[in-house]
Amino acid sequence: MTPAAETHTISLIVNGERVTRAVAARMHLVDFLREQLDLTGSHLGCEHGVCGACTVQVDGIAVRGCLMLAVQADGATVVTIEGLTDSGVLADVQEAFLQRNALQCGFCTPGMLTTIAELLTVDPDPSRDTIRDAISGNYCRCTGYHAIVDAVQNVVVARRTKEAAE
Amino acid sequence: MSVIDQMKGLTFLDRPNSYIGRSVPRPNAKRLVQGRGTYVDDLRMPRLAHVAFLRSPYAHARIRGLATSAAKAAPGVIMVATGADIAKVCTPWVGVLTHFKGLKSAPQYAVAIERACWAGEAICAVVANSRAEAEDAIALIEADLEPLPVTVDMETALDPGTPIIHAELGDNLAFERTLDVGDVDGAFRDAAAVVENTFSVGRHTGVTLEPRSIIADWNEGEEKLTVYHSFQAPHMMQDIVCKHLGLPEASVRVVCKDVGGSFGIKVHIYPDEMATVALAKILKRPVKFIADRLESFVSDIHARDHRVKAKMAVSAEGEILAIEMDDLTGIGPYSVYPRTSAVEANQVVNLTGGPYKHQNYRARARVVFQNKVPMCQYRAVGHPIAVMVTEGLVDQAAAAIGMDPAEIRRRNVIRDDAHPSIAASGIKFEKLSHQQSLEKLLTMMDYDGLRKEQAELRAKGIYRGIGLAAFIEITNPSAAFYGVGGARISAQDGCTLRLNPQGGVIAAIGVTEQGQGTESVIAQVVATAVGVPMSDVRVVTGDTDATPYGGGTWACRAAGIGGEAAWQSGKALRANILEVAAVILQSTPDALDVREGKIVDKATGVERMTLAELGRVAYFRPDTLPADLKPEFVVTRHYVPKDYPFAFTNGMQASYLEVDTDTGFVKLLKHWCVEDCGTVLNPQLVDEQIRGGIVQGIGAALFEHCRYDSQGQMLNGSMADYLVPMSSEMPDMEVGHVVTPTASSELGAKGAGEAGTAGAPAAVINAINDALRPFNAHVSVQPARPEEILRALGKV
Numbered sequence A: 001m002t003p004a005a006e007t008h009t010i011s012l013i014v015n016g017e018r019v020t021r022a023v024a025a026r027m028h029l030v031d032f033l034r035e036q037l038d039l040t041g042s043h044l045g046c047e048h049g050v051c052g053a054c055t056v057q058v059d060g061i062a063v064r065g066c067l068m069l070a071v072q073a074d075g076a077t078v079v080t081i082e083g084l085t086d087s088g089v090l091a092d093v094q095e096a097f098l099q100r101n102a103l104q105c106g107f108c109t110p111g112m113l114t115t116i117a118e119l120l121t122v123d124p125d126p127s128r129d130t131i132r133d134a135i136s137g138n139y140c141r142c143t144g145y146h147a148i149v150d151a152v153q154n155v156v157v158a159r160r161t162k163e164a165a166e
Numbered sequence B: 001m002s003v004i005d006q007m008k009g010l011t012f013l014d015r016p017n018s019y020i021g022r023s024v025p026r027p028n029a030k031r032l033v034q035g036r037g038t039y040v041d042d043l044r045m046p047r048l049a050h051v052a053f054l055r056s057p058y059a060h061a062r063i064r065g066l067a068t069s070a071a072k073a074a075p076g077v078i079m080v081a082t083g084a085d086i087a088k089v090c091t092p093w094v095g096v097l098t099h100f101k102g103l104k105s106a107p108q109y110a111v112a113i114e115r116a117c118w119a120g121e122a123i124c125a126v127v128a129n130s131r132a133e134a135e136d137a138i139a140l141i142e143a144d145l146e147p148l149p150v151t152v153d154m155e156t157a158l159d160p161g162t163p164i165i166h167a168e169l170g171d172n173l174a175f176e177r178t179l180d181v182g183d184v185d186g187a188f189r190d191a192a193a194v195v196e197n198t199f200s201v202g203r204h205t206g207v208t209l210e211p212r213s214i215i216a217d218w219n220e221g222e223e224k225l226t227v228y229h230s231f232q233a234p235h236m237m238q239d240i241v242c243k244h245l246g247l248p249e250a251s252v253r254v255v256c257k258d259v260g261g262s263f264g265i266k267v268h269i270y271p272d273e274m275a276t277v278a279l280a281k282i283l284k285r286p287v288k289f290i291a292d293r294l295e296s297f298v299s300d301i302h303a304r305d306h307r308v309k310a311k312m313a314v315s316a317e318g319e320i321l322a323i324e325m326d327d328l329t330g331i332g333p334y335s336v337y338p339r340t341s342a343v344e345a346n347q348v349v350n351l352t353g354g355p356y357k358h359q360n361y362r363a364r365a366r367v368v369f370q371n372k373v374p375m376c377q378y379r380a381v382g383h384p385i386a387v388m389v390t391e392g393l394v395d396q397a398a399a400a401i402g403m404d405p406a407e408i409r410r411r412n413v414i415r416d417d418a419h420p421s422i423a424a425s426g427i428k429f430e431k432l433s434h435q436q437s438l439e440k441l442l443t444m445m446d447y448d449g450l451r452k453e454q455a456e457l458r459a460k461g462i463y464r465g466i467g468l469a470a471f472i473e474i475t476n477p478s479a480a481f482y483g484v485g486g487a488r489i490s491a492q493d494g495c496t497l498r499l500n501p502q503g504g505v506i507a508a509i510g511v512t513e514q515g516q517g518t519e520s521v522i523a524q525v526v527a528t529a530v531g532v533p534m535s536d537v538r539v540v541t542g543d544t545d546a547t548p549y550g551g552g553t554w555a556c557r558a559a560g561i562g563g564e565a566a567w568q569s570g571k572a573l574r575a576n577i578l579e580v581a582a583v584i585l586q587s588t589p590d591a592l593d594v595r596e597g598k599i600v601d602k603a604t605g606v607e608r609m610t611l612a613e614l615g616r617v618a619y620f621r622p623d624t625l626p627a628d629l630k631p632e633f634v635v636t637r638h639y640v641p642k643d644y645p646f647a648f649t650n651g652m653q654a655s656y657l658e659v660d661t662d663t664g665f666v667k668l669l670k671h672w673c674v675e676d677c678g679t680v681l682n683p684q685l686v687d688e689q690i691r692g693g694i695v696q697g698i699g700a701a702l703f704e705h706c707r708y709d710s711q712g713q714m715l716n717g718s719m720a721d722y723l724v725p726m727s728s729e730m731p732d733m734e735v736g737h738v739v740t741p742t743a744s745s746e747l748g749a750k751g752a753g754e755a756g757t758a759g760a761p762a763a764v765i766n767a768i769n770d771a772l773r774p775f776n777a778h779v780s781v782q783p784a785r786p787e788e789i790l791r792a793l794g795k796v
């Protein structure tokens, strides 16, 4: 068997569903999600760990799906933009993105949202600079970032107002 | 305006419940925030094969032979195709247009046959069951390549003794244009001050976050080629595929679904994409090519790469008397097909000095071949170079005569009441608003306050700079752009509307969406023109089988040209609706209107019937209508600008930044832009186009650079090494508007997508030089990396 043909069986939870698949040893996590599970919401902008378009959650942490092998995700819990959408955890951020036009082509958006989800878990009240720093590993070629920062700030304010009301 | 006039509904301003001018969110963006978009790589199809390319490691090499037997035998391989194999189904092309007199180029093949002319040119293709297997097989090809002498430096490309890249062309000069207007020598002779400089604008590239992507599928049974393409101009692609594969129009359909950024990168014909189409034809199955990021850097078009020597004459009162400039640009080994690589230099000649009144102007632009990645049009073609040259010289002139940079601009911009006017280069302005834009910008940024702050901080050893830049932008191009030169690129666009039985409207339109918000703007215009809620309008774009013939989206034409076609079409559909409704309601079309999806009494607004009821009768019970009444609920209207070759927009930008004089680092503090794109159809979308454009311009000014060694190897072709702007280093940007509608259309909208990119680099570089003024230091090289700034300061 050539190294390229080497496969392993992995079992993991993706967006709440248990999946078991045989994967090539060299296959990256994001390729596995896109090609074997047809979860095409995670994108590939560079495949070398710089742009952040492939960002997904693995065991609750935002990671670059192009830097992790699928076999490394054996036993893990993976959540992609499709899962974050269906569970509704990001609904207000997604709505804020729409209202503020914080996306243009949308190619960076799933990765961007996944990073923002993590930011807001760690720091529910980030400053503009903190937001800018947090998304610095997610390239956006279209928006110039300003509207994205605005959208996140709008969410922060709305969540705070909602909390105060409760 | 009287109530009676409003009721007439003559212009969009009179329409009730208008969506025009409102920041409504984009209906089609929802799927994108959910990760449910459909970019080319997301499509699933049976029997899909994948192609990868072997690319030349040399900038110039003769292909002596390709040993492919090991690759052919590799696991999963379906076909190994050389340039000669592909050329059997796809003919070569030459990127010239007749209106660029003297422009020459050589035939270019989808896959190189005899010679590779840049490092990265495809020299062999492998099709396999997966991309990984295709790449494995590529590694097994033994290419016998004989390195040839290279021409890399554009400065020496025309020297005798420099290798000529295409011997049959005689030299390395692709195109030259000269212009001499007024009495330039006299103006320089009589000037109080003459300033000069050499500006260098480095090569950079688009880095669309979604790389170039294409799937082509030849269905032998239907004799139909379907091309799913991440592209801006589907009808242009269709025409070119027909021409080079020898297929009739009916046999080629191009579909552009979601496109992950374009910026002018995805509007050119790429050899590897044409090869993919040819391979699908040969293999009779879908073949996919997605550029990986490393090959994007050496196969996407590069942009800019200009060296401009320029000087300006001013009077003691600060009047600009004359400009002279000499532009040299390197375009790689071929002029890119079909738009050519002469356009940018031509624009630099047209646009330099454009905002100002002077009438003495001499220019020369030379476009040369070199063994680098092909160069062609990218966002704001030529504008950033022309603006940098002009605005750099204006600041130098101000300094030379001791005048404030804002004041010298105030004295020289073409007056708002002087239009229509003709610039020294001959370009025609319908109506610009430089004076209003300048004053608005200065107020927005509190110019005087910033100057004060700057002076106070300077005393403390903190060096901040303020940079201003006036710009003009070409939008709404007519056939003068490409059509007159023989390019089969549509200048007109059409919009077809269909009223459905439930009262919804489908709008099919030739302009396309790459994130600018085209579909949203079209929906806003249609909803307003017809009189339906925006949620009842569905917009279809990017399908040559389904939309009217059109040019796609480039050169800021989507809102101005597509929007007007949609407006005209919407008015026509409303008229047809009212004609039928009047019969049913025993009224007259004049006495009725369509509002919020209902037929109403025009004078009182009282509802008479819903569009759904009208649709029910017209579609399902036409037997109840008079025999001579024939409802036409599908209408099409087209629009092409005719009065002016282009609708020029204008504006003014400012940058405020701080330079660390020990490290050469620049911290951007704030950026402002006042812009006049005529009628603003959706303010939020326009503002975000401006902001996105500014950041791409900042990228050019400070970071982005395709660096080459003397052998023509790109040195930083990865996303880790090629720097693009990141959020933490970008400033907040304030955008303001002056509104001067174009009279050539009813909506009066012009484009806004390139203004940010046009003016930002000059504003930033001028701000850096403003900060460095106490040190008598000056940078005129882009990107102005820390090293350049330290060099200017004499520290390295």
Ligand code: FES
Pocket (backbone or CB within 6 Å): A043, A044, A045, A046, A047, A048, A049, A050, A051, A052, A053, A054, A055, A064, A065, A066, A067
């Ligand atoms: S695709 Fe993973 S970081 Fe760019």
Ligand code: FES
Pocket (backbone or CB within 6 Å): A102, A103, A104, A105, A106, A107, A108, A109, A139, A140, A141, A142, A143, B209, B260, B261, B515
């Ligand atoms: S919206 Fe296009 S890359 Fe971010």
